[in-house]
Amino acid sequence: xxxxxxxxxxxxxxxxxxxxxxxxxxxxxxxxxxxxxxxxxxxxxxxxxxxxxxxxxxxxxxxxxxxxxxxxxxxxxxxxxxxxxxxxxxxxxxxxxxxxxxxxxxxxxxxxxxxxxxxxxxxxxxxxxxxxxxxxxxxxxxxxxxx
Numbered sequence: 001x002x003x004x005x006x007x008x009x010x011x012x013x014x015x016x017x018x019x020x021x022x023x024x025x026x027x028x029x030x031x032x033x034x035x036x037x038x039x040x041x042x043x044x045x046x047x048x049x050x051x052x053x054x055x056x057x058x059x060x061x062x063x064x065x066x067x068x069x070x071x072x073x074x075x076x077x078x079x080x081x082x083x084x085x086x087x088x089x090x091x092x093x094x095x096x097x098x099x100x101x102x103x104x105x106x107x108x109x110x111x112x113x114x115x116x117x118x119x120x121x122x123x124x125x126x127x128x129x130x131x132x133x134x135x136x137x138x139x140x141x142x143x144x145x146x147x
Contacts, residue, residue, distance in 0.1 A: 005058035009127060010065075012053050012072045016085035019046035020103035023090070044088060049108070050132040051080060053116060057124040067124050079115035084108075105133040109141040117143065 021044040022036035032040045039045060053076055057066040083093055089103040090096050095111045096103045113129040120126055128142045 005061065007056055008059050008066050009054055009056045010067060010069070010072065011055075012069060012076060013050060014053075014073075014076050014080060015048060015050050016081055017046060017048050018084050018087050018089050019044040020089040020096075021045070022102060022104060024102045025100045044090070047133050049105075051076070051112060052128075052130040052132075053112075054127040054130070055120065055124050056127045067121065071121075075116055075119045078119065080112055083115075105131050105137065105139045106141070109139045113141045113143060 021041065022039040023032050024035075027035070053072065055067055055072065059066055087093060089108065093103075093111075095101060096107070101107045101111070109129050109131045112131070113126060116129065117126045126143065128140055130138060130140045132138050
């Protein structure tokens, strides 16, 4: 039996700016206006998002780390900064441009979570992705799916 290792949570915070239009390809223009209001503006609107990525895992006996923060930063850059920063989410980001996903903060959080999860080493678990869309609106995704 292997030795029990202490488990720690590590959070990395980054900020990115992006614009989007809340508009569902599955709804009529009238329904989109009724549901999303001013956020359905055809020209879009922007946010300065703050994203917090929290991973958890055993503390390595040799390095004293769950994950090298430089590696976590590189993964976040690959998934978030290089793809979404200073972009129009609906026009520039394939996860929204090429699908019916509406670029709500809920879906942005989900897309980031799945992208980061795929790049983490097997001993590190992605605990959550939290996005602050505004000072008052925050979304958390922890990889949970309904049945």
